[in-house]
Amino acid sequence: MQEEESQLRVLSQEINIKEQQLNQAILTLEKSQEQVRNVTIVKQKTDERFEEFKKKISSKQLSSLNQQEVTQVLIEIGQEKHVNSFQEKEICGYMLSGMAESDLRDIGISSLFERKKILHHFEMIYQCGVIFAPQEIISNKRNPSFVLSWTTEQVLSWLKERNVPNEIITKFTEERIDGEALITLSKYNLSELGVTELKLKNTLYFEIKTLKDDCFDSINSFLGQKKQTTPSATIPHSIQKETNSLSSLASFFIKFSSYSITC
DSSP, X not given: OHHHHHHHHHHHHHHHHHHHXXXXXXXXHHHHHHHHHHHHHHHXXXXXXXXXXXXXXXXXXXXXXXXXXXXXXXXXXXXXXGHHHHHHTTOOHHHHTTOOHHHHHHTTOOOHHHHHHXXXXXXXXXXXXXXXXXXXXXXXXXXXXXGGGOOHHHHHHHHHHTTOOHHHHHHHHHXXXXXXXXXXXXXXXXXXXXXXXXXXXXXXXXXXXXXXXXXXHHHHHHHHHSOOOOOXXXXXXXXXXXXXXXXXXXXXXXXXXXXHHHO
16 A cells, blocks of 8 residues: 555656646747747748838839838948948938939048949949849840949950050059949049040040940840849848747647657
């Protein structure tokens, strides 16, 4: 009789321990499920913002970009070092749509090359509905948009073919003018780069403008013929990793709970 009572006490203790483990597992599971729900909400909001951002870009709505979206564009084009300057001035798409190069200089962007890069990509949004020209056409030497892939050396070759004086070519070299920067040059910029002779300035400006117009026309034609494919919305890797971890944890506790109940 005493032995049976002893066994019952041991069994009762084991049951209590199992119940405590089960209760703890349930609490942990509920917490994990809440975390999963929170991550899911974050993902949904991220997806919504990303879709809204893509829609604004593809519909050429430069003026509708908010400050955060302007920041995203700067990061995309490798000009993240100017993010603080843009944020301090609270620059949004509406301001960009009427912004001149001198405005960029006034907020602290001293490099002509970087000012031109920024203006080029925001104009790409306004003119073509993309941040970057499709690789399929800028890699095609026969396509007018091939100019966007020109390096500084190729720009210098283009200038030499037009008998541009060496002192001007040196200026283009110092400012690292590549194809993207070239097609944004104004007459004032040409003067800054040493092109002071009126005939040469007008000739270069006309040819640059032709390159630019043909470039944008070819991009718009390409995008019109081929439905633009955009990457699916993704959540940051850190959040994805956390989601996977929490999902695995939830699955583990479900199995553990089933085992405990069976015992």
